[in-house]
């Protein structure tokens with residue numbers, strides 16, 4: 001899964017890219033960088049400690065830094081599965097986030113509109129294709145999209161068509177992709193972060209999470225060892241680096257949940273799409289598990305901690321055997337039983 005960092009020139013995209021990927025900023029930072037990053041998860045660390053596992057493997061996402069937003073890069077960012085939109089909140093930038101957000105969303109809406117219109121024209125030219133029900137279906141769907149876009153609404157707010165949209169391939173509508181907003185506060189304005197988050201939430205479209213951070217500070221923190229970090233945070237009265245929060249929110253925006261596989265050999269976090277079942281979880285771990293799936297042993301992370309391990313969970317009745325169609329929940333610890 002790829003998440004692309006987008007925003008206007010100088011908003012702090014590259015600084016955030018370095019903060020999240022824990023890579024140093026060297027000289028003039030480039031755009032178009034890609035990094036695979038581990039998703040920090042305290043639960044996984046705890047499980048690893050419990051099992052004294054030799055290996056701890058985090059779930060991962062791919063992160064891309066992009067050049068500043070202009071129509072020239074729209075083709076490039078269509079490949080992303082979701083966006084982190086960076087809005088600057090420095091002394092010399094406008095305080096008007098609404099404007100910053102609207103202008104990006106409007107560009108996305110216009111770009112999608114152009115795509116829809118082009119496709120509708122092509123369908124019309126092929127005319128008289130009433131006998132082709134697929135084309136007719138596509139036209140009806142695109143008409144619905146177009147009238148929604150004409151009302152200046154992003155496609156992500158058009159509900160009930162997600163399933164149908166899947167049948168029309170290749171559009172990659174920008175205003176339909178999941179998005180989160182990261183307000184990049186200057187060091188001086190960081191104290192306003194909570195207010196900024198609140199006021200933005202009431203302004204952006206439903207389902208777009210907002211978070212405020214200081215990219216430069218996060219970039220510095222991300223390169224420190226745990227010991228250094230503790231001292232630094234105490235000295236400056238910082239409660240937590242929000243790097244982890246940003247990455248987890250990005251996963252959430254992508255519609256991902258995590259489940260765990262555990263053991264003394266390896267503890268590992270895996271991503272799954274919200275709503276996917278135990279059979280799909282088995283496939284994520286190994287195709288053999290998918291093909292020869294029998295049952296999934298499931299314990300929630302909270303129960304595992306509460307009852308201090310599998311044995312305690314069994315005694316408490318918190319240990320379950322589930323079938324293929326069980327919908328996996330975030331934090332499930334799963335052991336797949338598969339045939340030989």
Ligand SMILES: Nc1nc2c(ncn2[C@@H]2O[C@H](COP(=O)(O)OP(=O)(O)OP(=O)(O)O)[C@@H](O)[C@H]2O)c(=O)[nH]1
Nearest residue numbers: 009010011012013014015068185186187214215216
């Ligand atoms: N004060 C302050 N300045 C920042 C912060 N983050 C970024 N900047 C400054 O903003 C400028 C742009 O930062 P970049 O991260 O390169 O921004 P960008 O969005 O990647 O810029 P382009 O790739 O050129 O579009 C740099 O001079 C940074 O030092 C921050 O948290 N606080």
Ligand SMILES: [Mg+2]
Nearest residue numbers: 013014030031
């Ligand atoms: Mg940049």
